[in-house]
Amino acid sequence: xxxxxxxxxxxxxxxxxxxxxxxxxxxxxxxxxxxxxxxxxxxxxxxxxxxxxxxxxxxxxxxxxxxxxxxxxxxxxxxxxxxxxxxxxxxxxxxxxxxxxxxxxxxxxxxxxxxxxxxxxxxxxxxxxxxxxxxxxxxxxxxxxxxxxxxxxxxxxxxxxxxxxxxxxxxxxxxxxxxxxxxxxxxxxxxxxxxxxxxxxxxxxxxxxxxxxxxxxxxxxxxxxxxxxxxxxxxxxxxxxxxxxxxxxxxxxxxxxxxxxxxxxxxxxxxxxxxxxxxxxxxxxxxxxxxxxxxxxxxxxxxxxxxxxxxxxxxxxxxxxxxxxxxxxxxxxxxxxxxxxxxxxxxxxxxxx
Numbered sequence: 438x439x440x441x442x443x444x445x446x447x448x449x450x451x452x453x454x455x456x457x458x459x460x461x462x463x464x465x466x467x468x469x470x471x472x473x474x475x476x477x478x479x480x481x482x483x484x485x486x487x488x489x490x491x492x493x494x495x496x497x498x499x500x501x502x503x504x505x506x507x508x509x510x511x512x513x514x515x516x517x518x519x520x521x522x523x524x525x526x527x528x529x530x531x532x533x534x535x536x537x538x539x540x541x542x543x544x545x546x547x548x549x550x551x552x553x554x555x556x557x558x559x560x561x562x563x564x565x566x567x568x569x570x571x572x573x574x575x576x577x578x579x580x581x582x583x584x585x586x587x588x589x590x591x592x593x594x595x596x597x598x599x600x601x602x603x604x605x606x607x608x609x610x611x612x613x614x615x616x617x618x619x620x621x622x623x624x625x626x627x628x629x630x631x632x633x634x635x636x637x638x639x640x641x642x643x644x645x646x647x648x649x650x651x652x653x654x655x656x657x658x659x660x661x662x663x664x665x666x667x668x669x670x671x672x673x674x675x676x677x678x679x680x681x682x683x684x685x686x687x688x689x690x691x692x693x694x695x696x697x698x699x700x701x702x703x704x705x706x707x708x709x710x711x712x713x714x715x716x717x718x719x720x721x722x723x724x725x726x727x728x729x730x731x732x733x734x735x736x737x738x739x740x741x742x743x744x745x746x747x748x749x750x751x752x753x754x755x756x757x758x759x760x761x762x763x764x765x766x767x768x769x770x771x772x773x774x775x776x777x778x779x780x781x782x783x784x785x786x787x788x789x790x
Contacts (some may be wrong), residue, residue: 445470445508449536450515454613454656460485462660466557475625510667511550528568529582536701546620549667554583561754569757570674600673602666607680611656615737621779623744625657629789635701636647638695642748644705647687650753652680665766677761682769690773696779711741
């Protein structure tokens, strides 16, 4: 059902897993005018108008965003990778400020700014942490760029007529390319290469991670939740965890992954995919020709260090989603069904055989 009326949304980071799937969801479910911000032009069909802008350049940002004087909603889903954890703070705060401040300065009809964070605010990337994590839990030892961004947004919002909200998803699963955080494409390409080499589908992460609890967030579910946050009074100036709401152990879903690729499941064989996939560009190019796949450059297909990171967390990764359910958002997703659907989409898109 189309939700109406005279709204205009800017999606910051419109080419990422979160941003592109949010645009797709808003196109199907609203009549909003849509603008995407990114450094690259879109590589997917969209009715959104894209603005090519380097948001780390404040002067360029003010120039390129000066015409967005009728924007009602800003969805922030951008990310700048850094070499060290502390190094994430300054550039990611700059990206947020250089998008929100110029738009807020020119648009007198701004209603809401939505920020996408993540469970790293609880220290989920550092090792075992309190689970299930709640929104009221303190962040890990600072710096943490999510905490820095949220603190700035809360302060900047004071005295303004618009509101804000923030979501903390866990491992967003969707389809995008040239993106540093993309688990689903990584799993699919790893499986396809294993099959081509005549191997069973072995779990490349650690033994403990294979048996620990894990959660993920479907990008479509996240998009629906972002829209709800931006339009629901119950989400005004609130922060929520969001996941598919279920949880699983890799050992229980891995046989289903193997079946989806017509393979036999293997056990755990711990390898660093960043190392073992480094020489697979030529093999993948031959597979693209053999199976008539889309000619996506190998370097733009998967960020293997991120896949390694997801598959080697040898402790439970869980967040509590009671707060958002009590606030009125009740959608959920079966994670195993989500993976099967996304693998099928990648096959239909001719990304994998």
